[in-house]
Amino acid sequence: MSLRYTDSMHAAAAVLLGIGLAVALIMWGDLPKPEEVAVSPPPNALTAPVVRSWREAARRVEENRGEPVGRAAAVTVPPELRHYSDRRRFLAVQVAESRVQDFELPHDYAELVELIHRGQMVEMKPVGDDYVLYGIGSSVSDDPLTHYDRATGTDIPLYENYADFEDADAAMVESIPELKDKAAGLQKDLRALRAPKLRKQRAAYLRKRKALQAQVKGTLAAVKLLEKRRQRVASFYDDYDKRRGLVAEYRLLADKAADFNGRSYDLRSPAGRAQF
Numbered sequence: 001m002s003l004r005y006t007d008s009m010h011a012a013a014a015v016l017l018g019i020g021l022a023v024a025l026i027m028w029g030d031l032p033k034p035e036e037v038a039v040s041p042p043p044n045a046l047t048a049p050v051v052r053s054w055r056e057a058a059r060r061v062e063e064n065r066g067e068p069v070g071r072a073a074a075v076t077v078p079p080e081l082r083h084y085s086d087r088r089r090f091l092a093v094q095v096a097e098s099r100v101q102d103f104e105l106p107h108d109y110a111e112l113v114e115l116i117h118r119g120q121m122v123e124m125k126p127v128g129d130d131y132v133l134y135g136i137g138s139s140v141s142d143d144p145l146t147h148y149d150r151a152t153g154t155d156i157p158l159y160e161n162y163a164d165f166e167d168a169d170a171a172m173v174e175s176i177p178e179l180k181d182k183a184a185g186l187q188k189d190l191r192a193l194r195a196p197k198l199r200k201q202r203a204a205y206l207r208k209r210k211a212l213q214a215q216v217k218g219t220l221a222a223v224k225l226l227e228k229r230r231q232r233v234a235s236f237y238d239d240y241d242k243r244r245g246l247v248a249e250y251r252l253l254a255d256k257a258a259d260f261n262g263r264s265y266d267l268r269s270p271a272g273r274a275q276f
Helices: 007-030 049-064 087-100 109-117 162-191 199-237 240-258 271-273
Strands: 146-149 153-156
Touching: 109 146, 109 240, 146 240, 153 199, 162 199, 199 240
Parallel strands: none
Antiparallel strands: 146 153
């Protein structure tokens, strides 16, 4: 028996196809959209093309795997595989062994550059074919590079010359009165604060009073810290031998910044320092 398709059958098939597509679109619209993967910001020293590659790799790190990952993952380690019941003891043993082996650790940028020159430290690109440096360099600062003083355990900013130090010192001198004025204004606001008569307003009053007291304390502490820092930095740059050492460190870093694997960075600009 032969079958013949009539025009009415073609029309019916078209209608059924249209209904099927409409139902599919409606069901597709009801499906939950994939959540946007939130990733940490990339290091601010990366160029635009590298940022794109880095973001894509970071999304793969953070993508939903249907179970907790990273720090959120609960991993049960059998007692037989644990080094010690207290994991801090294992870390302490590692630190002690590093001291026995006399591993050289850089304390500041100049010592780090010396390790690079000797081939004991190499650069890793922010992202590669099978890895990404995730969470590294995201908090880099554009402040002046520093020298670490072992005697006092403090960082001393590096300047190209004495004139640059004088400019930075003048900026600190200007900042101190501004902070003192801010503290005086906060103290005035604190003295003007009056306790309310209504009990229901007392909680808000106490919160505001506590906040003002904390701001006054923090601002006065910042004044003392800035004054102490100014004196400490000046003690280095006013000493001829110490100043020569600091300038020598700056020049070592500037030479490396001028040619770092074919790239150059301007240490006199905040952006250049951050990238370096």
